[in-house]
Amino acid sequence: MSAKPNIAINGAGPVGALLALMLAKRGYAIDLFESRPDSRQTNIYQGKSINLALSDRGWKALNAVGIDQEIRDNAIPMYRRVMHDLAGNLTTQPYGQEGQAIWSVSRSGINEQLITLAEQQDKVRVHFSHRLTQYNFDNNTALYLNDANQQINHQTDIMFGADGAFSKVRRLMQELPKQRISYSLQYMPTSYIELSIPAGENGEHQLDKNALHIWPRKDFMLIALSNPDGSFTCTLFMDLEGPLSFSSLQDKSQVSDFFHQYFADAMGLLENPVEQFMAKAAAPLCLVHIYPWVVNDAVALIGDAAHAMVPFYGQGMNCGFEDCRVLAELVDQYEDNWPEILAAYQLERKENGDAIIELAKRNFTEMSDKAGDANFLLRKKIEAEFQRRHPELWVPLYSMVTFSPDIPYKTALSVGDIQNDIMDQIMAMPNIHECWQDDGVYRHLFALANQRLS
Structure with a gap:
């Protein structure tokens, strides 16, 4: 039996x-390289990391290696x-069925937990402050610079680029003269800064900790996710340029007016929002x-390096974790035959990556504009009731993406488009706001769904 190949992971x-x-x-013997210093010893995340929402796809991957409970201990449902x-009135919408939740986790916290767990494996060596500068694709040799500006050569058999949206591995792949690589990086108009709500005087959460809070303002929004220490990590999403944008708010007076006009009920909670806004890019x-x-x-991309997306479906990390789980299952299926493993991995994950990128892009409108809209909220109530009556026929799009890890993203996208057409017809029924609980509405919905989804 031949020896298992050595594997390097950049990122x-x-x-x-x-x-x-x-x-x-x-x-497998693993060398894990990271360009930044060890965040457990140096705070590299300050102001640069939004909280993450861990959902069932991510949990399934963590469960596959038996570490889900360790992660869950530091997560909040x-x-x-x-x-x-605008007036501070609250509207609540469940994410799924009774007991279903997405989980708030700190990006730095889960990252540090996973690095610690990886280091506990005898076959893993972690190399911090190693920046990839070159890669020889003919003999799979990487050239790194460490924090002392020393050059280090590392030869491997398999290389994974797990180095994020601005992946160095990906850029080096694109420079290969004989490779036909199609590539696009699209900057969104929307950018973000991180703000915070501190814990109360006794360490308590000042908002409902078991909810994701959204201040939807159509073209921009503020969100807040809870942390175990009683604080909330908040993120302001807004266009970088335009009449009302990060660029248009230039002085403290403008920023103060902006927050008081659009987020008045949060102003008593946010920690120095005006100063924080002015200080951050x-x-x-x-x-x-x-x-x-x-x-x-021999060289493959995974996670954001392959399919960076906007965070509005909370699936970036979940999709990356699913990449890992699917790859590991293919390793078992193809019994360490890496050409077959990588070909199958690409075939399986590429179209699903494209699908969730599209869904995430669409969901900004849902979160920032529709989330507080009466028609939208009624639409979700009707869907939830119909799912209760006919669970075998109808799983709402959000539930397919978030709570159904056995449904591929590509299936969720195509089925969701059909569901959207059906719900447009239901919402167009006369007096739907008054009669939405009538059995006739659900008989009509059943007929439409049975025709197009069965």
Whole structure:
């Protein structure tokens, strides 16, 4: 029996760390490289990391290596959205069925947990402050610069680029003269800054901790996710340029007026929002499409390096974790035949990556504009009731994406488009706001769904 190939992973974020853990448990020697210093010793995340929402796809991947409970101990379930209107009135919308939740996790916290768990594997070596500068695709040799500006050569058999939306591995792949690589990086008009709500005087949460709070304002929004220490991590999403944008708010007076006009009920909670706004540069959001993901049967992209998306479906990390789980299952299926593994991985994940990128882009409108709209909220109530009556026929799009890890993203996208057409017809029924609970509405919905979805 031939020896297992050595594997290098460039990027020790959550996806790279989980991939290292999964492959090490299958007997592979892993070198995990990270350009930044160890965040457990140096705070590299301050002001640069939005909280993440961990949902069932992510949990399934964590469960596959038996670490889900360790992660869950530092996560907070969010069972519902709470929308804050301009007057401070609250509207609540459950995320799914009874007991279903997405989970608020700190990006730095889960990253550090996963790195620690990976380091506990005998076959994992982690190299911090190693910046990839070159890669020889003919002999799979990487050239790194460490924090002492020393050059380090590392030869491997398989290389994974898990190094995020601005992946160095991906850029080096694109420079290969004989590779036909299609690529796009699209910056969104929307950017973001991170703000915070501190814990109360006794360490308590000052808002409902088991909800994701949204202040939807059509073209921009503020969200808040809870942390175990009683604080909330808040993110302001807004266009970088335009009449009302990060660029248009230039002085403290303008920023103060902006917050008091649009987020009045949050002003007593936010920690120095005006000063924080003035001190921080808005971070970009972008979409990445690339094909192929695999070069020479030996170098592959995973996570954001392959399919960076906007965060409005909360699926970026979940999708990356699913990449890891699917890859690990293919390792088992193809019994360590890496050309077959990587070909199957690319075939399986590329179209699903494209699908969730599209869904995430669409969901900004839902969160920032529709979330507080009466028609939208009624639409969701009707869908939930219909699912209760006919669970075998109708799973709402959000539930397919978030709570149904066995439904591929591409299926959720195509089925969701059909459901949207059907619900447009239902919402167009006369007096739907008054009669939505009538059995006739659900008989009509059943007929439409049975015709198009069965």
